[in-house]
Amino acid sequence: MLRIFRHYIPGLTAILLAGDLAVIGASFMVTLVTSTWGGNGPDALRFALVASTTIFLLYLGDLYNVRLPLGHRELLARLVACQGLAGLLVAAIGFALPSLRLGRWAFFEIGVTTTVGLLFWRWSWLGPKSLARMTIRVLVVGTGPIARVLAELAPISARPFSIVGFIDDDPAASDLIPEGHALLGKTTDLSAIVEELHPDLIVVAQMDRRGHFPAQPLLECRLRGIAVEDWPAFYEKATGKILVTSLRPSWLVFADGFVKTPRTEIIKRLFDVTLAFCGLILAAPVMLMVAAAIKLESPGSILYRQSRSGQNGCVFILNKFRSMRQDAEKETGPVWAAQSDSRVTRVGAFLRRTRLDELPQLFNVLVGHMSFIGPRPERPEFVQDLQKQIPFYMKRLSVKPGITGWAQVKYRYGSSVDDALEKLQYDLYYIKNLSLFLDFLILLNTVQVVLFARGR
Incomplete structure (x- = not known):
């Protein structure tokens, strides 16, 4: 997840945005060399106009929603529609501000090259393999209501993740494990389980930590480069909301944010x-x-x-x-x-x-x-x-x-x-x-x- 001013952006969305800007930039440079622009405005302003209108229309077309399953035909249809509307918007702005106007051939060339470039870029990245590459492998410490909530989030989260298993010291914990998941062992087995499964992230979902919090094993995991998060922070990143029914008031006091200046x-x-x-x-x-x-x-x-x-x-x-x-x-x-x-x-x-x-x-x-x-x-x-x-x-x-x-x-x-x-x-x-x-x-x-x- 990419954090911008305390708001979390899915990594795949950030990659798509960066790739789109690169395609638009390359198309702009090709057109700059091969065509007559028309108008006398700075090239940087023209690029800003083309890039911002294209990104804006792609966003409105839901083409930055990584959880939206799109086949090649639907992606093509949406992309062509968004590019068509972006072209109309650029033309209207150029009519109102003649210094930013594009020549006819330049307008046509940048529209075609950008559309083709975006299409192939997104066909190569926005697929099941790409989503699998960006999916985080999560090991959950704890069972019970919170663990069940986390398991239910996996298919719908804006932050793609999969749960590799659960760890708990309670002998009855196996009855609390969500269907389709496994109890892998106790907290004393944490280091061995991490060595075997190589999770990307450990989420601590224990409600009662008195005498049960595995501080030493978790610290060892962090020193080995494995991220460790408390469940409220993980839930916030995955959903864009705060689960108030299970929160302690102290978390609201000490959590990052809630700052007004x-x-x-x-x-x-x-x-x-x-x-x-x-x-x-x-x-x-x-x-x-x-x-x-x-x-x-x-x-x-x-x-x-x-x-x-x-x-x-x-x-x-x-x-x-x-x-x-x-x-x-x-x-x-x-x-x-x-x-x-x-x-x-x-x-x-x-x-x-x-x-x-x-x-x-x-x-x-x-x-x-x-x-x-x-x-x-x-x-x-x-x-x-x-x-x-x-x-x-x-x-x-x-x-x-x-x-x-x-x-x-x-x-x-x-x-x-x-x-x-x-x-x-x-x-x-x-x-x-x-x-x-x-x-x-x-x-x-x-x-x-x-x-x-x-x-x-």
Whole structure:
């Protein structure tokens, strides 16, 4: 795993990105020598334009998802579609900024050579053999609920790994081993097991370590070059969330991250204001059309204003485009919004699916109630109930709520306590690893969600 500003990127994804940039760079150099560019802008800016638009469209096309199985035909179709859209975007930018415009032959040549190069590069790397090369062999010390969770993660983890076996001193541990795995021995056998199986990583998944923690054998393994990780760190890297139901409060205190500095908050605020201001200008025509559609379909107000819990529990008024019929909660009072809610209008269903109902929250960002990126704000009534049922729930109020967030792009629409728990685990990961880089990734994921209507 590659760590960038406390966020973990799968190694295969990083290799794919580096390879894509190398292919684009080689194609750019060939075109630079053999074609007339047109325009008079610096070549470095042209390369930045071509590379950034290509990578952006490949990301939107899910071509950096190493767990997405793609045959040669589907990879070809996606790649050609992404390259076609990238070409249109480059042409549009060149039309708006003539200094960056590409000549016709240069435009054609760089498009063809880049597409062919990316296709052969990805055919050679993005296959079962490549995934096998990047798969980490993991030896787990401990059994029980946590070990079972780790075993269930292996097929779906963003960090490809396989479990070679389990070690435990409990004689009854064999009954706790997940199906399809083996109990290899006791902690006293650790050195011999490592010598035989050559794992890449040892994960300590013991819940009770009093008198059972194999400190000396684990230290010997580290000195031999084998990585050793505690299970919370491993789980965080593999899933992009924090498993709060099995955590000790001390881990949250001593774990890396959970750092906020005045400098970070100032930069994030400037980032929020700039994005919100630009967003309101660009979205103004869309917002006018949405307002007209709401008014034409059903009587009532265009905006829905509701109390939400903000940073440190301060209550503010959140603005949204109305997606339900007027006075939807007059008889029921505050209730969870369901995925197939009968109170939602036809226009409202479209707004929710595309997240357009969130646009008025740009005003909340401008005045400082919200951030562009952060945990979604909940209603005070729900917060009071959820903090009694979910451990560490109030920690999500330590930062400003956001229009979009890590939980929103990683998890489906939720309408239950279990869903709130799952989203909290993503929110805590965001708070722990907060950075502008992670905010940028969330923005890219949000664009993907909106374009492909993967919302509620």
